[in-house]
Amino acid sequence: xxxxxxxxxxxxxxxxxxTFPREARWAGCAWLTWCGLVLALCYWLxxxxxxxxxxxxxxxxxxxAVCDWRSRRDSRRTPPGQLSxxxxxxxxxxxDFNLRQFAxxxxxxxxxxxxxxxxxxxxxxxxxxxxxxHSEFLGPSTLPISNGVEGSFxxxxxxxxxxxYGRLFRRAMSGPFGSGQTAAIERLCAxxxxxxxxxxxxxxxxxxxxARRALNQLLLGLExxxxxxxxxxxxxxxxxxxxxxxxxxxxxxxxxxxxxxILAQQVDAEEARGGDSAxxxxxxxxxxxQDPQMPDRICFDxxxxxxxxxxxxxxxxxxxxxxxxxxxxxxxxxxxxxxxSEGVTGLRTFLSETLRTSQSEYLYRRVVREFExxxxxxxxxxxxxxxxxxxxxxxxxxxxxxxxxxxxxxxxYDRRHFIPLGMGAHACNGGDINELxxxxxxxxxxxxxxxxxxxxxxxxxQTRHWSHWQPNQALLVSLEMGP
Ligand code: HEM
Numbered sequence: 001x002x003x004x005x006x007x008x009x010x011x012x013x014x015x016x017x018x019t020f021p022r023e024a025r026w027a028g029c030a031w032l033t034w035c036g037l038v039l040a041l042c043y044w045l046x047x048x049x050x051x052x053x054x055x056x057x058x059x060x061x062x063x064x065a066v067c068d069w070r071s072r073r074d075s076r077r078t079p080p081g082q083l084s085x086x087x088x089x090x091x092x093x094x095x096d097f098n099l100r101q102f103a104x105x106x107x108x109x110x111x112x113x114x115x116x117x118x119x120x121x122x123x124x125x126x127x128x129x130x131x132x133x134h135s136e137f138l139g140p141s142t143l144p145i146s147n148g149v150e151g152s153f154x155x156x157x158x159x160x161x162x163x164x165y166g167r168l169f170r171r172a173m174s175g176p177f178g179s180g181q182t183a184a185i186e187r188l189c190a191x192x193x194x195x196x197x198x199x200x201x202x203x204x205x206x207x208x209x210x211a212r213r214a215l216n217q218l219l220l221g222l223e224x225x226x227x228x229x230x231x232x233x234x235x236x237x238x239x240x241x242x243x244x245x246x247x248x249x250x251x252x253x254x255x256x257x258x259x260x261x262i263l264a265q266q267v268d269a270e271e272a273r274g275g276d277s278a279x280x281x282x283x284x285x286x287x288x289x290q291d292p293q294m295p296d297r298i299c300f301d302x303x304x305x306x307x308x309x310x311x312x313x314x315x316x317x318x319x320x321x322x323x324x325x326x327x328x329x330x331x332x333x334x335x336x337x338x339x340x341s342e343g344v345t346g347l348r349t350f351l352s353e354t355l356r357t358s359q360s361e362y363l364y365r366r367v368v369r370e371f372e373x374x375x376x377x378x379x380x381x382x383x384x385x386x387x388x389x390x391x392x393x394x395x396x397x398x399x400x401x402x403x404x405x406x407x408x409x410x411x412x413y414d415r416r417h418f419i420p421l422g423m424g425a426h427a428c429n430g431g432d433i434n435e436l437x438x439x440x441x442x443x444x445x446x447x448x449x450x451x452x453x454x455x456x457x458x459x460x461x462q463t464r465h466w467s468h469w470q471p472n473q474a475l476l477v478s479l480e481m482g483p
Pocket of ligand 1: 154155156166219306310313314317359360362363364420421422423425426427428429430431433434
């Protein structure tokens with residue numbers, strides 16, 4: 001009964017059920033089954049079978065002990081902290097776990113992320129010095145979805161391939177985008193937000209559609225209502241269920257093949273339309289304009305996976321923007337009363353502050369060769385997590401850094417003190433696209449009379465250390481449009 005008593009702590013915890021509802025249901029079923037089994041066996045077969053139940057328990061604890069031992073065996077002179085599998089799992093559900101560890105251990109501490117020892121680092125200047133100054137010792141921490149991508153996904157490419165494709169994509173994805181593009185995205189925002197006017201409803205399906213269609217347009221030049229646009233959108237909806245933490249399955253690879261074919265035809269068609277198009281060129285066509293041999297298969301696959309990952313990133317950022325707009329009435333009222341000329345600056349600051357306080361999380365790297373930093377060993381095979389959210393939250397250049405405020409301090413959003421989109425060669429190249437979509441979205445919210453949000457907490461994430469925190473999936477929103 002020691003096992004169900006221990007598990008019961010999680011199962012009856014409201015915080016656990018609120019943060020991980022699916023896992024809580026599974027744990028609840030497992031808990032009830034185990035209790036039932038033990039009680040039934042106690043009653044009917046006490047002497048013969050009960051000892052056998054100790055076997056799976058001992059096996060489970062044995063596995064945990066082996067994991068912990070493997071993590072610990074090469075941990076001499078590494079930063080302070082605990083390499084315990086169970087502690088690492090507990091950390092998943094506590095957003096301020098790392099902050100508490102930093103307060104206890106200092107700016108570097110170690111932990112176990114599902115058995116992989118990980119060194120967490122606080123302070124943007126320190127993270128930059130560590131990542132940029134040790135590039136020959138650090139490699140990417142590759143997500144399995146990248147293995148299904150021809151030539152690998154940009155973020156995880158070998159340096160020599162990234163030297164070619166990184167530059168190509170960065171140029172193609174940099175703004176400015178034309179006024180036609182902006183108007184199309186504004187229409188999309190208006191369409192999707194209109195569906196939230198009236199009784200409270202979940203905003204997530206609307207936000208996902210909005211992010212996906214905006215990226216169809218900006219990245220690929222695919223418009224709704226066209227055969228190619230609608231088919232790609234349908235395939236992208238299916239592809240969105242491919243977990244980025246898993247390799248692609250057979251159905252996902254088939255979708256990838258078909259999406260690749262659509263893009264090959266789309267780039268020729270967009271090129272043929274040339275100057276007749278009402279919209280400025282998509283990223284897909286910009287790749288061709290830079291180099292007539294492009295886009296090749298590496299570009300197509302990267303665009304498709306980028307579309308998949310960015311749909312998730314942008315839709316959850318839109319969720320945060322909606323949540324902040326609904327829960328910061330004084331700030332919103334000040335923005336709505338400001339003169340028109342200051343409008344966009346205010347909205348841009350609102351976006352930066354949302355990124356700073358809500359959706360900037362980390363930079364991960366894997367140690368490929370052992371090195372030393374600030375007196376500590378960084379053993380080969382360990383992960384390094386630059387804790388960006390925690391660094392923003394403890395920054396010395398703003399007052400009350402953990403609060404949501406539209407910052408006037410000159411250094412608040414300076415790139416040395418604010419890096420929600422990463423830094424260096426692998427910094428996010430979707431910044432301009434992201435800003436275009438988010439400003440169009442905030443522009444529509446600016447016209448609302450009221451945004452009401454309920455059931456936003458407890459915040460949620462998936463059960464991986466690299467997944468992002470979000471408002472609760474039970475979030476309900478109701479909009480009232482202004483004149
Ligand atoms: C909420 C919005 C977004 C956030 C917070 C975000 C954050 C980041 C971060 C932190 C990195 C650096 C990762 C690292 O160094 O390990 C990154 C890289 C990247 N992001 Fe974003 N991103 C966002 C939106 C987008 C969008 C909209 C796109 C594309 C349309 C995009 C495409 C990329 C790509 C391709 C890279 C890899 C760049 C390279 O390695 O050359 N991101 N992003």
